[in-house]
Structures are given as structure tokens and as C-alpha cells.
Amino acid sequence: MFDVVVVGAGPAGSMAAKTAAERGLNVLLVEKRQEIGTPVRCAEGISKDSLSRFVEIDKKWIAAEVVGAKIYAPDMTEVVMAEEMAGNEVGFVLERKIFDRHLARIAAKAGAEVYVKTTALGFERTDNGLRVKLRRLGENWEVETKLLIGADGVESRIGREAGIIKTLRPSEIESCAQYLMSGIDIDENYTYFYLGNELAPGGYAWIFPKGEKSANVGIGVLPSMAKMPAKYYLDRFIEKVGIKGKIVEFVAGAVPVYGEISTAVADNIMLCGDAAYHSDPITGGGIANALSAGYHAGLVAAEAIMAKDYSASFLKRYDGLWKSDFGERLRRNKKLQEFFLKLDDSTLNSLARSIAVKKIEEMSVQAIVAELLKTNPNLIELLREFFT
Amino acid sequence: MRRKAVVDRRKCAYCGACVAVCNINANELIETYLEINDNCNGCGICVKVCPVGALSLVEG
Ligand SMILES: Cc1cc2nc3c(=O)[nH]c(=O)nc-3n(C[C@H](O)[C@H](O)[C@H](O)COP(=O)(O)OP(=O)(O)OC[C@H]3O[C@@H](n4cnc5c(N)ncnc54)[C@H](O)[C@@H]3O)c2cc1C
Ligand code: SF4
Ligand code: SF4
Numbered sequence: 001m002f003d004v005v006v007v008g009a010g011p012a013g014s015m016a017a018k019t020a021a022e023r024g025l026n027v028l029l030v031e032k033r034q035e036i037g038t039p040v041r042c043a044e045g046i047s048k049d050s051l052s053r054f055v056e057i058d059k060k061w062i063a064a065e066v067v068g069a070k071i072y073a074p075d076m077t078e079v080v081m082a083e084e085m086a087g088n089e090v091g092f093v094l095e096r097k098i099f100d101r102h103l104a105r106i107a108a109k110a111g112a113e114v115y116v117k118t119t120a121l122g123f124e125r126t127d128n129g130l131r132v133k134l135r136r137l138g139e140n141w142e143v144e145t146k147l148l149i150g151a152d153g154v155e156s157r158i159g160r161e162a163g164i165i166k167t168l169r170p171s172e173i174e175s176c177a178q179y180l181m182s183g184i185d186i187d188e189n190y191t192y193f194y195l196g197n198e199l200a201p202g203g204y205a206w207i208f209p210k211g212e213k214s215a216n217v218g219i220g221v222l223p224s225m226a227k228m229p230a231k232y233y234l235d236r237f238i239e240k241v242g243i244k245g246k247i248v249e250f251v252a253g254a255v256p257v258y259g260e261i262s263t264a265v266a267d268n269i270m271l272c273g274d275a276a277y278h279s280d281p282i283t284g285g286g287i288a289n290a291l292s293a294g295y296h297a298g299l300v301a302a303e304a305i306m307a308k309d310y311s312a313s314f315l316k317r318y319d320g321l322w323k324s325d326f327g328e329r330l331r332r333n334k335k336l337q338e339f340f341l342k343l344d345d346s347t348l349n350s351l352a353r354s355i356a357v358k359k360i361e362e363m364s365v366q367a368i369v370a371e372l373l374k375t376n377p378n379l380i381e382l383l384r385e386f387f388t
Numbered sequence: 389m390r391r392k393a394v395v396d397r398r399k400c401a402y403c404g405a406c407v408a409v410c411n412i413n414a415n416e417l418i419e420t421y422l423e424i425n426d427n428c429n430g431c432g433i434c435v436k437v438c439p440v441g442a443l444s445l446v447e448g
Contacts, residue, residue: 033419041403119418155407155417167411170436175405177439223437230439252439254405 002028002145004301005132006112007120007158009036012273012290012297013151014103015054019298020149021110025305028143029104029112030134032119037100041253042287043178043216044094045191045208047363050288051092054295055106061099063210065089067189069363073352074196074345081360081367082190090363091191093208093216094287122161123148129310130268146310147301148269151294154254156275162266165277171224172258172277174203174284177231178218179238180249186215194237195352196345201225203284205237217243220255220284225341257281259334260327265315270297278322281334282365289326296321333365339383351376391430391445395422399442406434406443 006017009031017029044063051057067089068082083090108114118136125131129146150158154173159165186192188209195204202222209215219234226233230252237243258277264270272278272293279286300318304310343351354375360367373379393406393415402420414428435443 039402039420117419153404155404157413160413168408170409170433173405173408173437175437175439176403229441231441250401252401252403252405254403254408254437254439256408 001129002026002143003305004028004147004149005030005120005130005143005145006149006151008150008152008273008275009104009107009114009116010100010151010153010273010290011103011287012275012278012294013149014100014107015291015294016149016151016272016298016301017107017112017114018103018110019295020301021107021112023298023302025302027107027112028145029107029114030118030120031104031114031116034117036104036116037097040096040251042096042251043206043208043218044096044210045091045206045285046094046287047091048089050291054291055103058102061095061102062092063095064093064188064208066091066093066191066209069191069193071193071352071368072195073349074199075349077349077352077356079352079356079360079368081363083361083363093191093210095210120152120158122157125268146268147304149297149301150269150271150275151273151290152275154256154274156271158269159271159275162269162271164264164266164269164271165261165275168256168258168277169224171222172256173223174220174255174257175223175226175230176203176218176220176251176253176255176284177229177234178216178251178253179234179247180210180214180251181217181243181245182212182214182248184213184215184217184243184245188213194241195348197225198345199237199240200233201227202341205234207243214248215245216251217245218251222257222341255279255284255286257284257334257337260323260330263312263316263319264293264322265312265318267312268310270300270315270318272297272322276322278326278330281330281337282340283333289322292325293322296325336365336369391432391447392428393424393430393432393434393443394446395424396442396444397422399440401440401442403439405437405439409433409437
């Protein structure tokens with residue numbers, strides 16, 4: 001009998017498995033893919049601070065370091081966000097193929113069993129825990145466990161089977177397409193974001209440098225607003241902006257942009273990362289929150305084993321932890337997303353123009369909104385409606 | 389005639405977006421192989437969400 005079975009070896013699952021194993025728990029981490037980290041479904045950007053909170057930085061999986069971001073309105077008005085001090089890198093672009101494997105390896109090193117090509121099919125409740133049904137290398141296999149951590153990403157079935165989450169609607173998920181391109185001529189010190197309803201309905205396009213003139217060039221659109229598949233908008237973006245380079249890899253994916261769920265637990269079960277819709281509703285970034293949620297789920301798993309209490313009411317401690325870390329940000333950014341979705345391209349242009357000359361020294365959504373409010377006091381009225 | 393989702397395997401980039409939005413668990417991503425089972429009710433939500441346009445609805 002395991003103390004914890006963790007499903008999914010992405011950042012959330014590996015961090016949960018590592019944290020629980022380090023505290024002496026008997027942990028099984030299962031991943032349905034045969035190779036952890038591939039295929040990549042990510043643009044790989046993360047802030048330095050949120051990464052170094054949970055992992056020791058290793059250059060092996062850092063593809064590039066950036067000092068700031070440049071945001072473009074539909075008419076190409078540029079807003080620059082950058083640290084004052086030169087040489088002060090604030091963000092990383094990861095090599096997730098290596099990063100995700102590294103995390104799984106440190107989970108294994110902490111004592112977790114790691115099985116790849118092993119899919120969780122479902123679970124049943126037993127007298128003293130759960131029976132998890134797995135398919136390992138094509139064979140059916142069942143294991144008993146006290147706790148189950150669902151870190152199975154956007155396609156999570158565990159959360160739905162446990163009745164914790166509802167299936168995402170087309171207005172709650174960003175549909176994404178991305179090319180890894182080589183031979184790109186950009187200032188590699190920045191990440192680039194392009195906004196506009198025409199360009200990327202309900203989303204945005206991005207260019208994240210990966211070093212040696214290569215970059216992730218991608219787009220996310222909201223299926224409820226887009227008339228065509230994401231890849232169509234990506235090809236159009238590349239043509240419009242005139243990005244020249246060779247496509248060396250293609251990535252498709254999806255990110256929840258749901259906002260905060262009320263609870264991520266049920267009896268014996270915790271969800272973390274994209275499985276719990278922990279990704280940011282404005283940026284679509286989810287690595288940082290996945291790491292935090294995984295860490296906190298691992299901690300609470302250890303406490304539950306110690307207390308021999310696997311009830312939802314005990315596991316709610318985990319809700320308390322992830323919510324106090326980033327729950328409010330999910331709530332606020334969901335409201336902001338709803339607000340931005342209502343703006344047409346000409347409003348976006350004039351808002352961008354109003355702050356284009358300003359220096360925004362912090363790389364965050366809050367910093368932009370604060371600057372927008374300073375320059376456009378009338379926005380406060382508009383935003384109030386969303387924040388009360 | 390009942391409608392049903394079908395996948396064009398030459399286009400599918402096995403990203404799982406369609407699995408995330410299917411209300412009745414009628415699809416599953418097995419590594420790089422998307423399987424759509426007979427429960428599919430042809431609601432078409434997955435077709436709308438697929439980033440590469442690999443899904444379509446057919447009669448039957
Ligand atoms: C195109 C794109 C760009 C993105 N860009 C960024 C970015 O720049 N920065 C950022 O922070 N975030 C970004 N994200 C979001 C980020 O990729 C996710 O939030 C992050 O990977 C979530 O981590 P996770 O551990 O929760 O899930 P995942 O990394 O998705 O891991 C889940 C794992 O579970 C496995 N799994 C699923 N079901 C089962 C099962 N039944 N049995 C066994 N294993 C299973 C999957 O194979 C997968 O390996 C992007 C997403 C997309 C699609
Ligand atoms: S959403 Fe499209 S590309 Fe992604 S797995 Fe489904 S059919 Fe394949
Ligand atoms: S058409 Fe509807 S029921 Fe069928 S696989 Fe797609 S989302 Fe599921």
C-alpha cells in the first residue's frame with residue numbers, strides 16, 4: 001500500500017512526489033508518456049523569483065535569460081517593461097524537455113518510485129483508501145493508496161471523476177499553437193507579447209527567445225471567440241509581423257483560463273497544477289503555480305499521513321496553502337481577463353499609447369494595470385464594476 | 389443519422405485540448421494516439437477547441 005500515488009510527472013506532480021518522498025512517505029509517481037517532458041506543450045517562460053522559490057537553478061535547463069518584456073498593441077504601439085538595472089535578468093526561458101526530467105529525477109532521488117508509460121485509468125474507494133487502476137506498458141495493474149494526487153494536467157480525469165472540477169468550456173481554455181523557429185533576428189534580452197482581437201481573438205501571440213537565434217513563436221486563442229483554429233492565427237501572425245526563420249518544431253496545447261476553483265480536494269484526493277486550473281487566466285502561465293501547488297500538496301500529504309486523517313476536511317489545509325499563495329491572483333486576473341476581453345482594438349491602441357512613454361520597471365500584470373490606472377483615471381469606474 | 393467526431397491523424401499534434409473539453413469522456417489521448425469512442429454524441433465542442441483543425445464531425 002502506498003501513502004501517495006501521484007498522477008502526472010509535469011512540474012506539479014514531480015514537485016508533489018519529491019516533497020512527499022522527502023518527508024518519508026511511500027510515493028508512486030506515474031506518467032503516461034514514455035518520455036517525461038516530451039512532447040513539450042509550453043512556451044517555457046517563467047520569472048526568476050517564482051522558479052528559485054522551489055528549485056535550485058541549473059543552467060542545464062535554462063535556454064535564455066531576459067531582462068524584460070515588450071508588449072505590442074494592435075497598431076504596434078510598444079510598451080516596454082524592464083528592470084532598471086542592466087544585467088538584472090528577471091525571467092527565464094526554460095528547456096522543459098530537460099527541466100521536467102530533472103524534476104522527476106529529483107523526485108526519484110528523494111525516494112519516489114517513478115513509472116513512465118503508465119496511465120491512471122480511474123480509482124475506486126476502499127475501506128481504508130483508494131484502489132487506483134493503472135495501465136502499465138499495456139498491462140492492467142491496480143495499486144492501493146491512502147492518498148491520490150491528481151497532477152494530470154489540462155486533460156485531467158481524476159478531478160472530474162472525483163467531482164472536484166467541472167469540464168472546461170470553450171470560453172475557459174486557451175487553444176495554443178507554437179513553432180520553435182531558428183534563425184530569428186530579435187533582441188534576445190526580451191520576451192514579446194502581441195495583443196489584438198483580430199490578431200489573436202481572446203488571447204495573444206508571443207515570441208520567447210531560446211538563445212542562439214532561436215525562439216518559441218506562438219499564439220493562444222479563446223475558442224469561444226476564434227473562428228479558426230489557433231494554427232491559422234499563428235501563421236497569419238508570422239506573416240503579418242514578418243518573422244523570418246525556419247520552423248524546427250511544432251507544438252500544440254491548451255491552458256485552462258478558468259480562475260480560482262473553490263476547492264481542490266475531496267476525501268483522499270488533492271489536485272494540483274493545470275489539473276486544478278491553477279494556470280493564470282491572463283498570461284496562461286502555469287509552471288510557477290504548478291510548482292507551488294505541488295509543493296504544498298506534498299506537504300499536506302505528509303501531515304495527513306502523520307495524522308492518519310485523509311478526509312477532505314483535513315486536506316482543506318492544502319486549499320488554505322495554495323489559495324494564500326496565489327488564489328487571490330487567480331481571482332483578480334480572471335476578472336481582469338474578462339475586462340480585457342471586452343476591449344476592442346482601438347481601445348487597446350489608445351490604452352497602450354497612454355502608457356507607451358512610461359517606464360514600467362516591474363514585469364507583472366499588476367504593474368501594467370497600475371500604470372494604466374494612473375494615466376487613465378476613468379478606467380477606475382470601468383474596472384470597479386468588475387471588482388465589486 | 390448520428391454525428392460523431394473523427395480525427396485526422398496526419399494533422400493531430402496530440403495536445404489533449406479536445407480531451408480537456410469533452411463533457412462525457414468520449415476521448416482519450418494514449419501517448420500520441422487520440423481515441424474517440426462510441427459514446428461520442430457529436431456535440432462538436434472538441435472540434436472548436438482543436439488548435440490545428442484536426443477534428444471534424446461526420447455522419448454515422
Ligand atoms: C502553448 C503553451 C504555452 C505555454 N506557455 C507557458 C509559459 O510560457 N509559462 C508558463 O509558466 N506556463 C506556460 N504554459 C502552461 C504550462 O505549460 C502548464 O501550466 C504547466 O505545464 C502545468 O504543469 P502541470 O504539472 O500541472 O501539468 P503538465 O505539465 O501538463 O503535466 C501533466 C502530466 O500528466 C500526464 N498525464 C495526464 N493524464 C495522465 C494519466 N491519466 N495517467 C498518467 N499521466 C497522465 C501528462 O502526460 C503530463 O505529462 C503554456 C501552455 C501551453 C499549452
Ligand atoms: S485537440 Fe486536436 S491536435 Fe489536440 S489531441 Fe485533439 S485532435 Fe489532436
Ligand atoms: S464531439 Fe463532443 S462528445 Fe464527441 S468527442 Fe468531441 S467533445 Fe466529446
